[in-house]
Amino acid sequence: MTNIKKVCELAGVSTATVSRTLKTPDLVTAKTREKVMKAVQEAGYRPNWLATSVKTGRANTIVVLVPNLVNPFFMRIIGGIEQAAQERGYTVLLCDTQGDSVRENAYASMVLTNRADGLIQLDHSFPFSANDAQLAESIPMVSVCERIQTEKKYPVVALDNYAAGRALAHHLVNYGHSRIAAIVGQIHSQIYKERLKGLKSVLQEEGISFDDSLIVGGSYSIETGIDSARQLLALDTPPTAMLCFNDDIAIGAMHEIHKQGLRVPDDISVVGFDNIKVSAFMNPPLTTIDQPAYDMGKKALDMLLNVIEGKSLIRNIEMLPFTLEERQSSGPVKR
Amino acid sequence: MTNIKKVCELAGVSTATVSRTLKTPDLVTAKTREKVMKAVQEAGYRPNWLATSVKTGRANTIVVLVPNLVNPFFMRIIGGIEQAAQERGYTVLLCDTQGDSVRENAYASMVLTNRADGLIQLDHSFPFSANDAQLAESIPMVSVCERIQTEKKYPVVALDNYAAGRALAHHLVNYGHSRIAAIVGQIHSQIYKERLKGLKSVLQEEGISFDDSLIVGGSYSIETGIDSARQLLALDTPPTAMLCFNDDIAIGAMHEIHKQGLRVPDDISVVGFDNIKVSAFMNPPLTTIDQPAYDMGKKALDMLLNVIEGKSLIRNIEMLPFTLEERQSSGPVKR
């Protein structure tokens, strides 16, 4: 282990001078600086990050909790978080919770052991164990997409899911669809409520009745899309359009529809949420809601660091704009 | 900050006893243990991880360098790494290098500053800066998929890319294809050489000539697939099959082929590498080489920890088996 003392001996100065040369070179003579740098080079010295952090009390690290790393939508958010973190001198500790609360608790507790200074949650659960809950009250935490379900209102950056639900509903209604199914993701979530509310509000305004048996699904996976589509196609009067709560579901739904010998959009329209990369390259390309995932990540990190550094937040909830990407998976209803 | 001293006072014992109670409870009386645990609970004490690590000299952390986090194939590898790491008490610091060597250097240097104990590289570059190269000689490092291009031979877990190239080539030749294009990823890589060698060897054995103008591409993206397919379709005699070096490329190629009004596989067969999730749900589903990504990750972590903990490795290179997933994107050559 080559430590600061070795450098001292080589350069013939004190530990303080070495430390200063590296951290605040301006406070050191050009001559000593040179001397020290030469010794550093010679010894191959690198300051021990652990020691520095234990001294300053700051890890300059944040934890990001992701329900599923394989979802490219989350990865885009994380891209934004990482970029912004790097710019502000922070490191990201990425944690795939796999929806397992034990894992989630384990990772979240890193903020309690001074291993990280704050936390960004991409899921809607309060990530701490019952045992940690009290301590966790005061730690900096921000969520993206979903509001954290707990009493204290943590800052959140999200999409106007109600408006997005309405946008897709209008898109389909304008094409003449009146029997529209919803294949949803997590049930007990804000997203579920808001998007569905958006869909229903449009239908009501248009005087179209909605049947709760057209709500299927329950998780954000391709398999859910497949199973749900199969279920819907087996109905006496199948829907003419499927509104999927993410693109993975939509991909699964399209796959099943094709498998049954039907065509998208001629027989059935399919629309999604998120605009993940492959969506544009499906056959047919998928109509979807584009979320500004990268910007959401950036924004979330900015909010979190403001909390960590004690600055006040302008707003406790940031709503970002969405875009409806019209592609070829949706079209006029079949006569 | 609630530290070990506060707990001492509350429990009326020394710091040593508190430390022991938490780390090695067997060395403490049941009675004192109870007393201490009550104080810990009351104070809401959590040992400072930074302090513990600086003391023990071990971060119990490894760095994983990924060229592109959005690629689901890499995410599967990382899933395996994380699982194995968790089982052995290590944390993973995940770093998206974006192919930028500055970022790569920055992250890799964490191993030199005692922030991490070892490194897994998913790319083929030596991740340290010129300035760090000497120091880095002795640090534990393992690579997955690609061999690290440097003099010292680091352990690697990989696929038999030569054999996989041959398998796909045979698959296409058996369907009667004789004009087969290769859309490749990174050019200066082991993977490039081996897979191409596999393809060429089969063609030669079959007495089929190969023209280097049929090698196109240069990066592992959907866009590369699109551009390359366009380029190939514009040839005087376009190929009847496209062997893509990953599934993203294949997805792009299929998209462009469809866009030009041609059909897969009736007009052109397309095959890929990796077997990412969506590949099975494309229209048509993609024929591809399945790599045991999860196991590769697990294996890589095991090898790395063995190096870190000073155990000897059984072998310096681990070859894992692949599977050819035949689906509907490949078929008989058009007459």
Next chain:
DNA sequence: CTGTTAGCGCCTTCAT
């Protein structure tokens, strides 16, 4: 501008 000194919070011999 530089050196001395006192910790950061914790673990771990060495006594008792």
Next chain:
DNA sequence: ATGAAGGCGCTAACAG
């Protein structure tokens, strides 16, 4: 079984 004390490597206040 427990406590006292030294030190991990580094930083920062205080002298000089």
